[in-house]
Amino acid sequence: MENGERVLSDRKKQILKAIVDAHIAGGEPIGSKVLMQQIACSSATIRNEMAELEEMGYLEQPHTSAGRVPSELGYRFYVDSLVEHYAMTAREIAQINQVLKTKMSELDQILATASSLASNLTNYTGFALKPRAKEITVVKYEAIYIAPGQFVLVMVADDGSVKTRNVKLDLVFDSASVARLASTLNQYMTGRRASEVTLPTMVAMEEAMAEDSGLIGPVIKLIYEAISESDRGDLKVTGVDRLLQYPEYSDASQLKGVLGALEQKNDLMDMISNAAADKPHGIVIGSEASVKEMNNSTVVFKTIVKDGKSVGAIGVIGPLRMDYAKVLATLDGLTGNIADLLSDTAALPEGGTKAPKNDQNEEK
Amino acid sequence: MENGERVLSDRKKQILKAIVDAHIAGGEPIGSKVLMQQIACSSATIRNEMAELEEMGYLEQPHTSAGRVPSELGYRFYVDSLVEHYAMTAREIAQINQVLKTKMSELDQILATASSLASNLTNYTGFALKPRAKEITVVKYEAIYIAPGQFVLVMVADDGSVKTRNVKLDLVFDSASVARLASTLNQYMTGRRASEVTLPTMVAMEEAMAEDSGLIGPVIKLIYEAISESDRGDLKVTGVDRLLQYPEYSDASQLKGVLGALEQKNDLMDMISNAAADKPHGIVIGSEASVKEMNNSTVVFKTIVKDGKSVGAIGVIGPLRMDYAKVLATLDGLTGNIADLLSDTAALPEGGTKAPKNDQNEEK
DNA sequence: GGTTAGCACTCCGATGGATGGAGTGCCAAA
DNA sequence: TTTGGCACTCCATCCATCGGAGTGCTAACC
Numbered sequence: 211m212e213n214g215e216r217v218l219s220d221r222k223k224q225i226l227k228a229i230v231d232a233h234i235a236g237g238e239p240i241g242s243k244v245l246m247q248q249i250a251c252s253s254a255t256i257r258n259e260m261a262e263l264e265e266m267g268y269l270e271q272p273h274t275s276a277g278r279v280p281s282e283l284g285y286r287f288y289v290d291s292l293v294e295h296y297a298m299t300a301r302e303i304a305q306i307n308q309v310l311k312t313k314m315s316e317l318d319q320i321l322a323t324a325s326s327l328a329s330n331l332t333n334y335t336g337f338a339l340k341p342r343a344k345e346i347t348v349v350k351y352e353a354i355y356i357a358p359g360q361f362v363l364v365m366v367a368d369d370g371s372v373k374t375r376n377v378k379l380d381l382v383f384d385s386a387s388v389a390r391l392a393s394t395l396n397q398y399m400t401g402r403r404a405s406e407v408t409l410p411t412m413v414a415m416e417e418a419m420a421e422d423s424g425l426i427g428p429v430i431k432l433i434y435e436a437i438s439e440s441d442r443g444d445l446k447v448t449g450v451d452r453l454l455q456y457p458e459y460s461d462a463s464q465l466k467g468v469l470g471a472l473e474q475k476n477d478l479m480d481m482i483s484n485a486a487a488d489k490p491h492g493i494v495i496g497s498e499a500s501v502k503e504m505n506n507s508t509v510v511f512k513t514i515v516k517d518g519k520s521v522g523a524i525g526v527i528g529p530l531r532m533d534y535a536k537v538l539a540t541l542d543g544l545t546g547n548i549a550d551l552l553s554d555t556a557a558l559p560e561g562g563t564k565a566p567k568n569d570q571n572e573e574k
Numbered sequence: 575m576e577n578g579e580r581v582l583s584d585r586k587k588q589i590l591k592a593i594v595d596a597h598i599a600g601g602e603p604i605g606s607k608v609l610m611q612q613i614a615c616s617s618a619t620i621r622n623e624m625a626e627l628e629e630m631g632y633l634e635q636p637h638t639s640a641g642r643v644p645s646e647l648g649y650r651f652y653v654d655s656l657v658e659h660y661a662m663t664a665r666e667i668a669q670i671n672q673v674l675k676t677k678m679s680e681l682d683q684i685l686a687t688a689s690s691l692a693s694n695l696t697n698y699t700g701f702a703l704k705p706r707a708k709e710i711t712v713v714k715y716e717a718i719y720i721a722p723g724q725f726v727l728v729m730v731a732d733d734g735s736v737k738t739r740n741v742k743l744d745l746v747f748d749s750a751s752v753a754r755l756a757s758t759l760n761q762y763m764t765g766r767r768a769s770e771v772t773l774p775t776m777v778a779m780e781e782a783m784a785e786d787s788g789l790i791g792p793v794i795k796l797i798y799e800a801i802s803e804s805d806r807g808d809l810k811v812t813g814v815d816r817l818l819q820y821p822e823y824s825d826a827s828q829l830k831g832v833l834g835a836l837e838q839k840n841d842l843m844d845m846i847s848n849a850a851a852d853k854p855h856g857i858v859i860g861s862e863a864s865v866k867e868m869n870n871s872t873v874v875f876k877t878i879v880k881d882g883k884s885v886g887a888i889g890v891i892g893p894l895r896m897d898y899a900k901v902l903a904t905l906d907g908l909t910g911n912i913a914d915l916l917s918d919t920a921a922l923p924e925g926g927t928k929a930p931k932n933d934q935n936e937e938k
Numbered sequence: 939g940g941t942t943a944g945c946a947c948t949c950c951g952a953t954g955g956a957t958g959g960a961g962t963g964c965c966a967a968a
Numbered sequence: 969t970t971t972g973g974c975a976c977t978c979c980a981t982c983c984a985t986c987g988g989a990g991t992g993c994t995a996a997c998c
Contacts, residue, residue: 241961247901252971257962275977277959354716354730362736364728372726374736450814451833454826462818469815602975616942621991639949639990942997948990956984968971 218266218287225249225259227292228278234531237457240275282496283528285508287491289534296535298543302331310547317521320551322446324524324544329449331540334528337472337511339482341520343444346371348433351395355385359565363429365436379428387422391429392559394418406436445475458506458529467503468527478502478562482511482523487534491538496530507533512541516552524548582630582651588621588634591611591656594644598895601821603641646860646894649872653857653898655863660899662907666695674911681885684915688812688908693813695892698892701836703846703875705884706807711767712733712797715759718926719749727793729800737800743792751786755793758782768798782865809839822870831867832891841865846875846887855902856887860894876905880916888912 218226228248229240242253242260249256259277263269268284271277280288288401309327310320321338329336346367354362359382398415412430416423431540450469459465471477481500485492494509510532511525524544526537582590592612593604608618608891613620624642626634633647635641663706673691674684682733685702693700718726723746727739734850760918763771776794780787814833821827835841849856858873872898875889888908890901 238631239961243961253961253971253973254964255969258970261963271962273978274963274978275959277961349725350718350720352716352718352728354714354728356714356730362714362724362730363736364718364736364910366720370740372728372738372740372781374728376734376736447836451830451837453831460826462824466818469818473813473815513601542841543920603990607990617990618942618944618992619940622941635991637949638992639947639988640992865981940995940998944995945993947992950987952987955982955984958980960977960979960989962977964975965973965995966971966985967973968969 215351218263221249221251224290225256226263226284227288229253229260229269229278229368230284230288230292230531231519233280234533237529237531239279239370241274241277242385249495279448279533282498283493285530285534289495290376293534293538296538297538302540303543305331306547310551317552318444321444321522322448322525324548325446325448328524328526328540328544330454332526332528332533332537333452333455334526334532334537334573335450335453335472336448337524338446338448338481339511339523339525340444341483342479343369344398346373346437347401347404348437349400350400351392353395355388358382358384361388361391363432364434375432376435377429377432379425381422382423383422383425387419387425390422391425394426395429395433398485399433404437407434412545414519430434443479445472445479447472453528456529458531464506468507471501472502472527478504478509480508482525485511491541492525493534506530510537511536512545514545514552516549521552577910579908580606582627583614583662586623586627587656589620590627590644590648591652593624593633593642594648594652596654597644598897601895603643605635605641613779621763643690644895646862649859649894650862651896653859657898657902660903666904667907669695670907670911674908674915681916682808684912685808685886685888687813688912689810689922692888692890692904692908693789693816696892696894696897696901697816698890699814699817700812700890700899701842701875702810702812703843703889704808704845705886707733707845709767710737710801711765713754713764713800715763717752717756717759719752720766722746722748725755727796729797734809740799740916741793741796741798743789745788747786747789751783751789754783754786755789758790759797762780763797763843769803807839807843809836809843811836816847817892820893822895828870832871835865835867836891842868842873845873846889849875855905856889857898870894872903874898874901876909878909880913885916 225245228245232240232244242256245256246253250473260269263284264278267281268287269278270281270284272279283490296573306327309323317340321340325336325338328338330335346369349367349368350366352364352366354364356362359380360376360378363377365373365375367373395570396413397418398411400410407430412426415430418424419426448471453459453465453468460470478501481494482492485494490512492511494504494508496508497505499505499507499509504527506529507527508530509525509527511523513520513523515521524531524541526541528537553573589609596604596608596894597622598799609620610617613864622906624633625657627648628642630634632651633642634645634648636643670691673687681704684702689700689702691700692698692702710733712729713732714730716728718728718732719901720726720923723744724740724742729737731737732903758779761782762775766775771794779794783790815827817823817832822833842865845858845868846856848864849858854876856873856877857876858871860869861869861875862870863871868891870893871891872894873889873891877884877887879885888905890896890905892901
């Protein structure tokens, strides 16, 4: 072969693609004979080409006298250059629309549903991830009087999320005290980070509350907890049982590794946060993963972008021989739908009034 | 044998217990020889007893010339009559305290942690369940003005839980309109079930809102959604990978069944809701389960009671030969600790003020 | 009567060839 | 450069063997 080391001849590409496709479909090593149907030349020629592809690192042989299997490099080349666009069937599109469009208001819920859909449609294990949120800043406080000694504290954050705390105190106060508390908090605390609340501020607030100054201490503590508790992020996994249909995971230790990594959510979350940076899709093949338990699996995911910010990601986990075409198309379809859901364009079929657009209202 | 069919002689109990204990520990069928160390008689005698125990249904033989294995009935008798009290080690108790006592405010979070602890301490798969909540009744509404056309709607339910909705409308209204909305809602809507909100009520509210009557329609719809969305209940599962260490689950179809049942949360939730009724612990052994995928597993759980109401349950799932003694003790320890956490007795190490008791504040 | 020693029997699981087939590598011819 | 042919390799399957663990049963024993 007079090809440079990097460039593959068209026929080599064709053969590689055929091997990957066939192996994705069947899971068995691919011999030269079965390829004859798709490649217009004899098995001997194909064998020669396969030998070269192996030498270049795109193929592997489980043992002599077995067919060829794509290597990680082979899969990588496949997803980068060879994979075809998969058109979702009408049924699949309908399923996404039907399930996802049933008016879901909460991001958590949307993500859980999307994870489940991803798993159902692709037949791999699906996941949805909510990124760790940085410390929030409260822009508005409200206190709702419930009963003597009891009220609900509501905090509205700059990102639109709302946190509430049920407060019971052994102090005597009435609804007027609670209202005063709210206005005091709004006056002194809004827009501040926890570290910016100083002792003088505390004292000023206690003075403003006059005879109810006892409220301030406990409430500040509560606010501090609520703010710093923040959002740990979250990873929902759906359809782990689907892994079992692939012989790759019939080995218990293999499966245990992956399941363990899924439990140990942090590793996966880190991996995805890191990889998500630029590309439209994240595709992590085998040992490209930073987590060694994932070294025999592929993770494909796509971030959900709202207002230019990533608000989550959905993806699937499966064997190296994943149906990349279908998975990519499915994730595209899902994220597109979710983006629509999250954007403010949902129209309400109602008389004269315009549509209420309830944003994601995430709470902790 | 002149024993009645029902009553087991002391020696039979002793043998049955020894077999169950040994089988729980080792997983292999138990022969008559190994029992000689614990039972003061010859292997032949033990064989005779074992044959009778088998005839009575307490033991099974995988095949002739194998040792005996407890049947489901055997396990049932064991947990009902033979299991010994297991005393948790200081380390285990310390771990519960340390992990659980770190000031967790939210029920969801407590349950997730408890599930994880249950799994870690017992080495089986742990789960935590939050029961489905019936339709809630809103006792108080509040609307927080954010910006023109935007406000946060807060609903406080009779059970103390709080729901919030971020509302954006293409209507023009100011903070005064929002305040009026809140008071109108409080006047007409509090304490009503969704079905009790009639057309006359709607009309009255629109009249009360005067020029902002356009707000009512969308907001009512939102409230209706929030109420009926209610709480679907939730099941968190932790440590599925631990199942893989038991040879019972090395069979893929077996494992797949259980994993599938865990995904399909409803079945398990029903099973637990049904069983939870009276007993302090729920123990569902093998085919006692209503879900056939669980027919080769045991589910042990215990409900968490607060103020006389069940607010959740935690438990573990594992093979029939589960270490019942340890599991029961662990669940007791966990539920006890959680009950403490939930009760209002946490003292705050603070100057003059009394402790703020933040209840569970569950949101959806 | 219950208990025990002994013994023949059963059955599983591991071991260890044979066997056949799929697939390759290589060579020589086209 | 491609192709047909052929020897070779290696795995997967099957089958037979074999040892051991454990049993059931019987006869002796207390």
